[in-house]
Amino acid sequence: HRTTPEDIRMVMKGKSVLLMMEMLAASGYADSTLQHDLTFGFPIIGEAVCTGNFVPKEVPAQLTPIMLMATARTSQQSLADSMRTSAEPGIDAAVHAETMAEVERGWLVGPFSQAEVTRRLGKIWTAARRFGILQGGKLRCIDDYSEFQINAAFGSSEKIDCGGVDEILVAARSLIKALAKPDVVVELSSGSTLRGTRHEEWGFVRMRRLVGRLLDLKGAYKQLARRASQKWVTVIGVWNPALAATEFYEQPTLAFGQCGAVHGFNRAAKALRKIAVVAFKVVTTNFYDDYSQVEATTMGLSAQTTLEGLMELLGLSIADSERKRRAFAESFEPLGVVMDFTASELGVVAITNKPGRVEDVMADITACCQSRKLDPQTAASIRGRILYLEQQCMGRCGARATKALGVRARGSGTGWDIGPELTRVLAWLQHYFATVPHRAVSFGEAERPVVLPTDSAFEDGTATCGGRIIDGTRREMFGVTLPETITRSRLAGRGFKQCIGQVELIPMWICRELWPALLRRRRVLWFIDNDSARFALIGMYSPSQASTEILEAIATQELALQTLSWCARVASLANIGDGPSRLKFDEAAELGFVRICADSALDKCVSLFGTKCEHAYVCIYIGLGLWVLVFIKILVLSFPFYK
Numbered sequence: 106h107r108t109t110p111e112d113i114r115m116v117m118k119g120k121s122v123l124l125m126m127e128m129l130a131a132s133g134y135a136d137s138t139l140q141h142d143l144t145f146g147f148p149i150i151g152e153a154v155c156t157g158n159f160v161p162k163e164v165p166a167q168l169t170p171i172m173l174m175a176t177a178r179t180s181q182q183s184l185a186d187s188m189r190t191s192a193e194p195g196i197d198a199a200v201h202a203e204t205m206a207e208v209e210r211g212w213l214v215g216p217f218s219q220a221e222v223t224r225r226l227g228k229i230w231t232a233a234r235r236f237g238i239l240q241g242g243k244l245r246c247i248d249d250y251s252e253f254q255i256n257a258a259f260g261s262s263e264k265i266d267c268g269g270v271d272e273i274l275v276a277a278r279s280l281i282k283a284l285a286k287p288d289v290v291v292e293l294s295s296g297s298t299l300r301g302t303r304h305e306e307w308g309f310v311r312m313r314r315l316v317g318r319l320l321d322l323k324g325a326y327k328q329l330a331r332r333a334s335q336k337w338v339t340v341i342g343v344w345n346p347a348l349a350a351t352e353f354y355e356q357p358t359l360a361f362g363q364c365g366a367v368h369g370f371n372r373a374a375k376a377l378r379k380i381a382v383v384a385f386k387v388v389t390t391n392f393y394d395d396y397s398q399v400e401a402t403t404m405g406l407s408a409q410t411t412l413e414g415l416m417e418l419l420g421l422s423i424a425d426s427e428r429k430r431r432a433f434a435e436s437f438e439p440l441g442v443v444m445d446f447t448a449s450e451l452g453v454v455a456i457t458n459k460p461g462r463v464e465d466v467m468a469d470i471t472a473c474c475q476s477r478k479l480d481p482q483t484a485a486s487i488r489g490r491i492l493y494l495e496q497q498c499m500g501r502c503g504a505r506a507t508k509a510l511g512v513r514a515r516g517s518g519t520g521w522d523i524g525p526e527l528t529r530v531l532a533w534l535q536h537y538f539a540t541v542p543h544r545a546v547s548f549g550e551a552e553r554p555v556v557l558p559t560d561s562a563f564e565d566g567t568a569t570c571g572g573r574i575i576d577g578t579r580r581e582m583f584g585v586t587l588p589e590t591i592t593r594s595r596l597a598g599r600g601f602k603q604c605i606g607q608v609e610l611i612p613m614w615i616c617r618e619l620w621p622a623l624l625r626r627r628r629v630l631w632f633i634d635n636d637s638a639r640f641a642l643i644g645m646y647s648p649s650q651a652s653t654e655i656l657e658a659i660a661t662q663e664l665a666l667q668t669l670s671w672c673a674r675v676a677s678l679a680n681i682g683d684g685p686s687r688l689k690f691d692e693a694a695e696l697g698f699v700r701i702c703a704d705s706a707l708d709k710c711v712s713l714f715g716t717k718c719e720h721a722y723v724c725i726y727i728g729l730g731l732w733v734l735v736f737i738k739i740l741v742l743s744f745p746f747y748k
Contacts, residue, residue, distance in 0.1 A: 112357040113146050115211045116330040120420035129376055132383035134158075139372060146332040147359060147369025149250075149339060150258040158375060159263035166260030173258045173338065177229045180253040184232050185219055188344045188351040191236070197346040199244045200237040204343050204354065212327045213341075215354030222340060222353045230337040231255060232353060233362065248341050248362040255338050256364040265371045270440055270456065272390045276399045277315055277446070277454050278548045280388065284313045284401065285452070285549060307401075315449040316433040317399045320412055321424040325394035326359035326370050328421060370394075380415065387412050397439040399446075405433030441493065445543075452549035453626075458494050463538050466490050470531050473523065479531075480521045485514035491534065502660035503537060504646035505653060506530045545667055547626045553577065555623060558632035558675060559612040560686035563605045568592045570612040571685030573698055576623055582693050583619060583703040584685035587611065590715030609638035610655045611710065612686070617662040618706035625666045632675040632682065642672045658713055 109117070122143045129136070136156045142148075150170055155161075191197045207213045222230060233250045250256045268275070283289050284307055291299040307313060322328065331339050339356045359366035374391050381387040381396070387408055389398045400408045409432065416423050424430060431437070436445045441462060445455040469487055473479045488510035495503045509530045513521075523531070559572035568591070571584030591611070592604055613631065617624060633639045641647040645656055663670065677683065684692050690700050 109144055110333040112214065112336070112355070113144070113330045113333050116328075116358050117143070118211075120328075121418065125376070125380070125419050128380045128384055132379050134376060134379040134383075136372060136376060139376060142332075142369060143329070143373065146330040146335075146357075147365060147372075148259075148332045149335050149363050149365040150255065151260070153259070153261040153263070153365065153368050155262045156372060158372070160266045161262060162264035164261050164264075167257040168254055170258060173231060173254060174229050176254065177231045177337075180231050181219060184234055184253070184342045185351050188234070188342055190344065190346065190349075193237075193239075196237045196239075196244070197344050200235060200246055201343060201345055201347075203237075203244065203246050204235065207327075208354070210324075210327075212324075212358045213354040213356055216343075216345070216352035217354070219351075219353060222355075225355070226337050226340070230340055232340040232342045233360075235341045235343045246361075248356070248360045250360070250363045258338075259364045261364075261368055263368070265367060267371070267392045268390055269392055270442055270444075272392075273317075273397045273399065273439060273444065274454060274456075274546055276388055276390055276397075277317075277449065280315060280399060280401065281313075281449060281452055281548050310450045312401060312403050313450050314402050314435065315399055315446040315454075316402050316405050316435055317397065317437040317439070317444060317446060318405075318409060318431055318433045319429075319437060319439050320389075320396040320398065320416070321429050322374075322394040322396075322416075323422040323424045326361055326366050329359045329370060329373060330357055331359055331363075331366070331369075377416075377419075377421075381412055385411050385415055387415075392440055395440065397437075398433070400433060402433075409433060452551065453545055453547050455543045455545045457543040462490070462494060466494060467535065467538060470534055474528075474531050474535075477523050478521050479513055479523050479527060481514050481516045484510045488514055494538070502645055502664055503534065504644055505657070506534050506537075508646055541664055542667065545626055546669075551627055554628040554630045554671075555620075556630050556632070557616055558680055558682035559609075559616065560634060560677075560680050560682035561605065561608040561612060562686055563592070563608050566592070568604070568608045569686055569688055570608060570615070571688070572612045572616055572682045573685060573693060574616070574620055574623065579623075580696070580698045581620075581701050582685045582690065582698040583615070583701055584688045584690065585615070585703050585707050586688070587707075588711055588715060590711060593715075604651065606635065606637040606641075606649070607651050607655060609633065609635040610641065610652060610659070611714070612682075613638075613642065614655060614659050614662065615703060615706045615710060617659070617666060617668075618709060619701065619703055621666055624668050626668070628669045629671070631670060631672045632680065633672060634675050634677040634680045634683075636674065639672050639674055642670070655714065 120143075122140060125143075126140050129139070136158060138154050138156075150166070150173065152166060191200075204213065208215060217225070222232075231253050233248045233255060234252055235246055235248050237244050237246050239245075279291070283291055284303065287303050287308075289299075289301045289303050293299065336355060336357070339360070341354050341356055341360075343352050343354065344350075345352050359370055371393065374393060378389060378391045378396065381389050387398065388400055389396050389412060391397075396412065398408055398412060413423060435447050435449075436443060438444070438459060441459055443457045443459055445457070448455070466487060469483065473483065473487075488507050491503060491507055491510070495507075509526055513527065553576075556575040557572055559570070561568065561570035566589075568587040569584065570587060571582065573580065573582040587608065592608070631642070633642070637647075638652075641652055641656060642659070645660055647653050647656060681693070684690065685700075690698075694700070
């Protein structure tokens with residue numbers, strides 16, 4: 106401790122590093138340099154150490170520290186000369202006020218002039234620009250460590266892999282399965298199994314209902330220090346609106362905006378989670394500084410006291426405002442979603458987007474529809490938020506919308522007017538988010554997957570399709586001939602000689618119409634031997650308009666049934682859906698499959714995918730008839746002897 110630099114001691118004051126290391130050792134967690142980095146600060150430039158605790162991924166530094174030093178003096182002057190008043194009124198004053206508050210907390214040292222920083226650090230130092238943005242009405246200060254290539258001088262060999270919402274669901278699933286039966290069986294990732302007997306008090310259903318809460322570290326990155334020897338790359342420039350001048354501050358803490366800070370902080374955050382889970386038996390996940398806890402109702406208070414007590418014991422501050430520090434409840438809000446455990450004793454966990462997030466996106470979409478304009482920046486913003494919102498619903502279904510927004514975000518096209526395709530996409534998004542159901546994930550018996558091999562054939566102008574369903578002991582099959590109206594609608598006016606890719610998609614739609622009760626909220630394994638159809642289903646997108654129409658209908662079914670689909674390839678010779686697709690049922694019948702009538706589903710299929718073609722032909726015939734009448738009239742007027 107005595108050898109720790111003064112600015113690092115100020116940041117790490119009150120934190121029990123040695124105690125944390127003892128806890129980690131007892132928990133079996135290895136990070137050979139974590140104690141050193143907690144004591145002397147985490148690196149901001151250079152190559153990060155490989156800990157073995159994250160997913161391997163090489164991202165080498167683009168610049169060396171020597172190369173960064175070579176541009177230091179130029180970047181100093183460039184930043185000082187380019188700092189100006191923000192276009193947003195009041196932002197500058199708010200950013201400066203927040204900066205001075207960080208000085209009082211010991212997170213920043215300053216203010217200094219450019220010359221004063223040079224006297225303190227020498228001629229070689231590089232600064233980052235600080236600016237402010239409003240997020241949900243709240244100011245967030247951003248330190249841009251990329252502008253002058255500081256982040257480019259950081260490299261790593263690991264990718265930070267935070268589990269997010271899915272990891273919370275895994276924790277909930279483990280508790281639901283463990284408490285569901287008197288004989289408790291828990292399978293560990295190591296392959297070993299824990300067995301025990303559930304206490305008789307847990308037999309009451311109300312005691313097995315789950316609850317959750319969120320613990321948020323206060324200031325997060327600011328609770329850890331940067332490497333003392335790298336203070337020359339951790340200076341920020343802030344505009345002082347009162348003096349109309351640039352001020353500089355030394356930043357001894359990790360900062361939001363540093364690539365090195367992301368790696369350093371998450372090393373410490375993952376270590377804390379390991380201690381909580383292994384040493385203190387707390388069920389928690391972490392996503393950066395957010396620790397989501399899941400417990401049975403009766404264990405809530407104990408779990409909250411334990412995790413908060415651990416943070417206090419190690420000297421870490423938690424967010425303790427009324428809005429942030431909430432008790433366990435059947436519904437809580439981790440990572441921008443609402444997770445509802447009301448039906449957890451039945452093996453169901455519901456997930457929805459926070460209403461405010463959806464309303465913000467809907468407001469932007471409505472504004473674009475009214476103005477008939479969509480610039481690339483707004484398109485990129487809407488697309489990014491939709492990608493997050495959609496994955497908390499059923500995912501994939503909005504692929505066409507995000508593709509179209511991505512094209513506009515890249516600046517493709519002429520002008521920012523909204524054309525027919527974007528008009529359709531924005532209207533679809535408004536309907537989608539207004540009607541999409543919450544995502545309900547079922548565990549227990551519903552985890553057993555339904556197996557659905559399907560296939561189609563298109564030979565001599567005739568299309569047939571079929572499939573089988575395997576759900577436990579239930580085995581059924583269907584096979585139908587697709588009317589010519591459907592095949593013509595996939596071919597007519599599109600310049601296609603073959604439509605097998607589209608025909609392969611149709612049995613997926615028919616299956617959902619035939620067996621909705623079996624598929625609702627279930628995991629479904631689809632086996633397909635056509636790669637174009639499989640790739641289209643995986644991404645729920647196709648460049649072919651003929652396929653897109655079918656995919657949109659399938660997406661609507663997916664939302665209504667909330668199926669969790671996985672599309673796998675099967676070789677044609679091994680595809681057991683081949684027989685029914687060719688209207689050959691004898692072999693399947695011998696294996697216990699019962700043929701069911703698919704006429705009603707086929708009628709719906711024709712009305713959905715075939716009528717457009719008929720309407721098109723009617724329009725063509727009417728158009729040709731009108732042209733013939735016009736031609737005859739011209740002849741009559743041109744040649745009087747016809748009169």
